[in-house]
Amino acid sequence: MKSATDGPLATALATPAATCAPPAKGEPYLLTPGPLTTAFxxxxxxxxxxxxxxxxxxxxxxxxxxxxxxxxxxxxxxxxxxxxxxxxxxxxxxxxxxxxxxxxxxxxxxxxxxxxxxxxxxxxxxxxxxxxxxxxxxxxxxxxxxxxxxxxxxxxxxxxxxxxxxxxxxxxxxxxxxxxxxxxxxxxxxxxxxxxxxxxxxxxxxxxxxxxxxxxxxxxxxxxxxxxxxxxxxxxxxxxxxxxxxxxxxxxxxxxxxxxxxxxxxxxxxxxxxxxxxxxxxxxxxEGGQPARLARYANNRDVLVAGMHELGFEPLLNARWRSPIIVTFFSPAHPSFNFELFYELMKQQRFIIYPGKLTVVDSFRIGCIGQVDEAVMRRVVQACATSLQTMGVDHAAPPAAAIEERKVLADAA
Missing domain, CATH: 3.40.640.10 (Type I PLP-dependent aspartate aminotransferase-like (Major domain))
Structure with missing residues (x-):
C-alpha cells in the first residue's frame, strides 16, 4: 500500500499555508450554504x-x-x-x-x-x-x-x-x-x-x-x-x-x-x-455586485474541486450542473474513513464543513460562499489532506459503483 507521505496527499501537505487568516482570532471559517463567514x-x-x-x-x-x-x-x-x-x-x-x-x-x-x-x-x-x-x-x-x-x-x-x-x-x-x-x-x-x-x-x-x-x-x-x-x-x-x-x-x-x-x-x-x-x-x-461575486465563488469552487481531485475525492455532480455555491463530494471508500472524525479534524483546523444530505450515497459538502477566496480554498484542501493522513487514509477515491451511477445519470441529463 502506498504511504500517505507519497503522491497527491504529500503534495497537498507540503503546500505552504495561505496568508488569509480567519476573520477573528480563533474563529473558524463556515464552509456552509449559510450562515457563512462574514466580513469583520x-x-x-x-x-x-x-x-x-x-x-x-x-x-x-x-x-x-x-x-x-x-x-x-x-x-x-x-x-x-x-x-x-x-x-x-x-x-x-x-x-x-x-x-x-x-x-x-x-x-x-x-x-x-x-x-x-x-x-x-x-x-x-x-x-x-x-x-x-x-x-x-x-x-x-x-x-x-x-x-x-x-x-x-x-x-x-x-x-x-x-x-x-x-x-x-x-x-x-x-x-x-x-x-x-x-x-x-x-x-x-x-x-x-x-x-x-x-x-x-x-x-x-x-x-x-x-x-x-x-x-x-x-x-x-x-x-x-x-x-x-x-x-x-x-x-x-x-x-x-x-x-x-x-x-x-x-x-x-x-x-x-x-x-x-x-x-x-x-x-x-x-x-x-x-x-x-x-x-x-x-x-x-x-466588490462589483452580482457578476463579481459570482466570479469569486466560481473560482473558489474550481480551486476546491481541482485540489480535492488531487487527493482522490470526486464531486457528486458533473461540471455542467455543479453550482458555485456548495460542492458535494462522495465519501471515500477507504475503510479507515469516518466522516464524524473527518469533521472534527477539519474543525480543529478552523474549517466547519457540512454533512451530506443525500439518501442514496454517503457524502459531505463544502461551501464556496462567504468571505473566502481561492487562498482559503487551498488551505481547505490542505486541511483535508492533513485530516486524511491522521485517519490513515492514503486515497480518497469513492466506491466504483458511485462513479458508475453518476456517469449513467449524467448521460441521462
Whole structure:
C-alpha cells in the first residue's frame, strides 16, 4: 500500500499555508450554504442598537428594499417598478412558507420541481398549508428540464403555479431556472422561485426571467447574518394575495401593505441583522455586485474541486450542473474513513464543513460562499489532506459503483 507521505496527499501537505487568516482570532471559517463567514465590518455593524420605530431605522428598511430590487433588475425601484421587496422576520424557510401561503390561492395547484431536500420541503410545506400540489422528483443528481415541465402542465390544466429551487444545496446542483421560466410562461402558469442560496451571486434578473415571485435570505450570497429573508414579487401578485395567507405572521400582503403605509415592520424587526445587512450590501456593491461575486465563488469552487481531485475525492455532480455555491463530494471508500472524525479534524483546523444530505450515497459538502477566496480554498484542501493522513487514509477515491451511477445519470441529463 502506498504511504500517505507519497503522491497527491504529500503534495497537498507540503503546500505552504495561505496568508488569509480567519476573520477573528480563533474563529473558524463556515464552509456552509449559510450562515457563512462574514466580513469583520458586517459583524461590527451590529454593535449599535436601533429603535424599530425610529426614522433612521425606517430609512434603513427603505434603502434595503430599494437595493435588493436593484440587484433583481427592477431598477425603477419600489415606487415605479413592476416588483416590490417585502422583508420578513425569520429563517429562509419562514419566507418560503410565506410566499407559498400568500401567493398560491387556497384553490390553487402547484407543480413542485424537486431534486433534493429543499424541493421536498416545499412539498411538505404545501401539504401543511392544504394546497394541492404535484411533485416532479428528479432524485439527487438531475435537474428538471423545460420539456418535462411543459408535458406536466399540458397533462394537468388545473396546475396554476410552478415552484422551483434555484440552487438545491443538498446536492449543490444549479437548476436551469431560465428554461423553466420560459416553459412556465409559455404555458400561461406562474413561477415561484426559492432562490435562497443563489440570489446575489447567480443571475436572477426579473426583466429576463419571468417569475411571479422569488425568495432569498440575508445570510446567503449577500453575506449578511441570519434573522430575516425577503420576498420579491410582482405588485399585481401582492395585491391579489390579500386575504390568502393562512398565517398572520407570514402574511406577505399585510407586511407589504404596512411597510408601504408606515415604513415599519409589523412586528419587532431583527434590527441588528438589518444593520449588518446594510453593510453587507455596501460590500456587495463595492466588490462589483452580482457578476463579481459570482466570479469569486466560481473560482473558489474550481480551486476546491481541482485540489480535492488531487487527493482522490470526486464531486457528486458533473461540471455542467455543479453550482458555485456548495460542492458535494462522495465519501471515500477507504475503510479507515469516518466522516464524524473527518469533521472534527477539519474543525480543529478552523474549517466547519457540512454533512451530506443525500439518501442514496454517503457524502459531505463544502461551501464556496462567504468571505473566502481561492487562498482559503487551498488551505481547505490542505486541511483535508492533513485530516486524511491522521485517519490513515492514503486515497480518497469513492466506491466504483458511485462513479458508475453518476456517469449513467449524467448521460441521462
Amino acid at each position: 465590518s458586517t459583524k461590527e455593524a451590529m454593535l449599535r442598537d436601533w429603535g424599530s420605530w425610529d426614522g433612521d431605522f425606517r430609512a434603513m428598511t427603505a434603502q434595503l428594499r430599494h437595493s435588493l430590487l436593484e440587484i433583481a433588475g427592477d431598477t425603477l425601484g419600489n415606487e415605479a417598478g413592476d416588483y416590490d421587496c417585502v422583508p420578513l422576520q425569520g429563517s429562509g424557510s419562514y419566507c418560503v412558507e410565506a410566499m407559498l401561503g400568500s401567493l398560491i390561492p387556497r384553490d390553487g395547484h402547484a407543480l413542485v420541481l424537486a431534486n433534493g431536500a429543499y424541493g421536498k420541503r416545499i412539498a411538505t410545506t404545501l401539504r401543511y398549508l392544504g394546497r394541492a400540489h404535484t411533485v416532479l422528483d428528479k432524485g439527487d443528481y438531475l435537474p428538471p428540464r423545460a420539456a418535462e415541465v411543459e408535458r406536466m402542465l399540458d397533462a394537468d390544466p388545473s396546475i396554476t403555479h410552478v415552484v422551483a429551487v434555484h440552487c438545491e444545496t443538498s446536492s449543490g446542483i444549479l437548476n436551469p431556472i431560465e428554461e423553466i421560466a420560459t416553459a412556465t410562461a409559455a404555458k400561461g402558469r406562474k413561477l415561484l422561485i426559492d432562490s435562497m442560496s443563489a440570489f446575489g451571486a447567480i443571475p436572477l434578473d426579473v426583466r429576463k426571467i419571468a417569475c411571479e415571485a422569488f425568495v432569498s435570505s440575508a445570510n446567503k450570497c449577500i453575506e449578511g447574518v441570519p434573522g430575516f429573508g425577503f420576498v420579491i414579487a410582482r405588485k399585481s401578485a401582492l395585491h391579489e394575495a390579500r386575504g390568502c395567507s393562512h398565517s398572520l405572521s407570514l402574511d406577505v400582503h399585510d407586511q407589504w401593505d404596512v411597510m408601504n403605509r408606515t415604513g415599519q415592520w409589523r412586528f419587532t424587526p431583527p434590527t441588528h441583522a438589518v444593520a449588518a445587512f446594510m453593510e453587507a450590501l455596501r460590500l456587495h456593491k463595492l
